[in-house]
Amino acid sequence: MSALMLPSSRVSTEWLAEHLTHPQLVVLDASWFMPGSERNGYLEWQQKRIPHAQYFDFDKKIADPDASLPHMLPTAAHFADEVGQLGVSNDSVIVVYDSQGMFSAPRVWWMFRAMGHQHVAVLDGGFPAWRAAGYAVDTQRPEAVTPTQYKATLDHAWVIDGDTLHQHLNDPDNQIFDARPAERFYGLQPEPREGVRSGHMHYANSLPFSQLLHNGYFLPDDQLKQRFDALSEPEQQLIFSCGSGVTACILALAADLSGRKKLTVYDGSWTEWGSEYKYPVE
Structure with missing residues (x-):
């Protein structure tokens, strides 16, 4: 069988269905929900999933x-x-999806790219599109x-920490994008995390991030x-930030799809920046 x-960096449900039995393919369910949600990605994966999919827990297991x-x-x-x-090898071709269409799967795409894995894509429309x-x-x-x-x-070009970002905040070679809703960006809505x-x-x-999507598709x-x-x-x-480093990756993936090459995610995102008083806030 050919390679x-x-x-x-995104694939359709038709492409995934056509190649689902290819020995190189690994499908990962990266469903995750905001704190306070009554939904649990791991439990939902246990109940129903795309055939052969393994669960990628970036919140608890595959995290610092x-x-x-x-x-x-x-x-x-x-x-x-x-x-x-999870049965992933360096030769694996990975497709990641989530149960909201397009929310948490790009985080896992970014993690693999940051760890040097090139052959990874996100399922456009996610599990809802697959079922539909x-x-x-x-x-x-x-x-x-x-x-x-x-x-x-680790490819350090893909990730930046708060102190480094602070040092290069006004560097004209950089452009920072914030994926949070505009109301939070402008301080019109309180942050969901205390402090x-x-x-x-x-x-x-x-x-x-919602401006780059339509009904769960890019x-x-x-x-x-x-x-x-x-x-x-x-x-x-391009440096991407959000609340806690999840939806920033939607922007990173969108930028990749648009042809941009210099992509970095601020992993601590606003949870870190907004908590550390050494960092200025506008």
Whole structure:
């Protein structure tokens, strides 16, 4: 069988259905919900999933266990150990989805890219699109997988910390995008996490992630390109932030689809920035 090639960083339900049995393919369910939600991604995956999908828990298991901030990127060794338990190898072609259409899956796409894995894409429309198209849904007990040896190497270009961002806040070679709703960006709505200030970083642009989506699907690539071209120069380093580093990855994936290459996620995002009084807030 020939090697499996992804068409881009997003795939359609038709593409996934056509290649679902390819030996290189690994499907990952990355469903996650905001704190306070009554939904549980892991429990829902146990009940129903795309056939052969494994659950990728970036909130508890595949996260830095020592971080005070939520679901921070783990070390490369921690990532490799956990990903190997899911049956992922360095030759795997990965498709990630979530049960909201397009919400938390881009976080896992970004994590793999940050760990040096190139062959990863997100399912456009997610699990709702898969079900709406009438494709098979597995409701049996999740199947066990054979662990693999996985090697990860952190690519520092994909992630930035608060102190480094603070030092380069007004660098004209950078452009910061904030994925939170505009009401939170402008401080008109309180932050959901206690002790986090309202407002935004100096020099940041508001680009709510919802503006890049329609019914759980990304806008066409040319429309995504127009959004980024209107707010930044083609050669700028784009830095993405949000509440806790999840929806910032929607912006990063959209920028990738639009053809941008210099992409960085501020992992601590506003949870860190708004809590640390050494960082200025506008």
